[in-house]
Amino acid sequence: MRRDDAELVVSWRTEPSTAAMFFSAPPTLEEHLRWFDGPRWGRADYMVVRKDEARPIGVVNFKSIDKKRGCAEAGKLIGDLNSRGLGMATESFAAWLMYGFEMLELRQVLVRTRADNAANIALNKKLGFRLEDTFRSEAADGTQQIFVTMRLSREDSGGHRARFISS
Numbered sequence: 001m002r003r004d005d006a007e008l009v010v011s012w013r014t015e016p017s018t019a020a021m022f023f024s025a026p027p028t029l030e031e032h033l034r035w036f037d038g039p040r041w042g043r044a045d046y047m048v049v050r051k052d053e054a055r056p057i058g059v060v061n062f063k064s065i066d067k068k069r070g071c072a073e074a075g076k077l078i079g080d081l082n083s084r085g086l087g088m089a090t091e092s093f094a095a096w097l098m099y100g101f102e103m104l105e106l107r108q109v110l111v112r113t114r115a116d117n118a119a120n121i122a123l124n125k126k127l128g129f130r131l132e133d134t135f136r137s138e139a140a141d142g143t144q145q146i147f148v149t150m151r152l153s154r155e156d157s158g159g160h161r162a163r164f165i166s167s
């Protein structure tokens with residue numbers, strides 16, 4: 001992710017149905033740039049680029065990267081609504097997990113998602129994540145929501161790694 005991706009990223013995060021899936025309200029452009037220019041400790045943020053149209057369509061990230069314990073929390077967003085439902089989130093997130101396990105040497109990846117985010121839960125399960133926990137929290141739109149925690153260990157990621165490399 002580069003500084004000049006800011007407007008695009010903020011516009012994706014601000015789309016109401018997308019914003020509702022997060023814990024915190026979407027940032028303004030100024031807030032995003034302040035965050036981008038800051039140290040961003042424990043984070044890795046990449047753009048997802050759609051190859052057939054050579055344009056960015058979303059983001060993947062790791063936060064709370066703990067090198068000592070080998071764990072991090074992962075996130076993803078396909079901001080371009082026309083690029084949803086085409087398997088691109090699955091493909092890019094699988095590649096992102098490989099980056100986490102191979103390059104960042106993670107052993108565990110955690111995701112937290114709203115329990116009604118069916119596409120995200122299905123996608124995560126397909127990549128080997130297991131449901132771990134359920135909790136109630138305020139979502140970014142101010143409503144009380146049920147969230148789930150899902151976890152994938154490096155060992156359990158072997159299957160999708162092989163599938164991804166062979167495709």
Ligand SMILES: CC(C)(COP(=O)(O)OP(=O)(O)OC[C@H]1O[C@@H](n2cnc3c(N)ncnc32)[C@H](O)[C@@H]1OP(=O)(O)O)[C@@H](O)C(=O)NCCC(=O)NCCS
Pocket residue numbers: 018021074075076077078079083084085086087088089090091111112113117118119120122123126
């Ligand atoms: C979550 C998100 C990344 C999914 O993107 P996507 O483009 O739909 O994902 P894909 O097409 O790769 O795969 C989605 C899978 O979920 C399935 N799915 C979609 N809607 C579903 C539903 N209502 N119930 C069950 N499964 C569903 C799809 O069939 C697909 O599985 P398949 O490939 O086996 O058919 C996208 O909706 C998004 O960016 N949402 C906003 C941000 C967000 O919620 N991020 C996650 C929070 S960390």
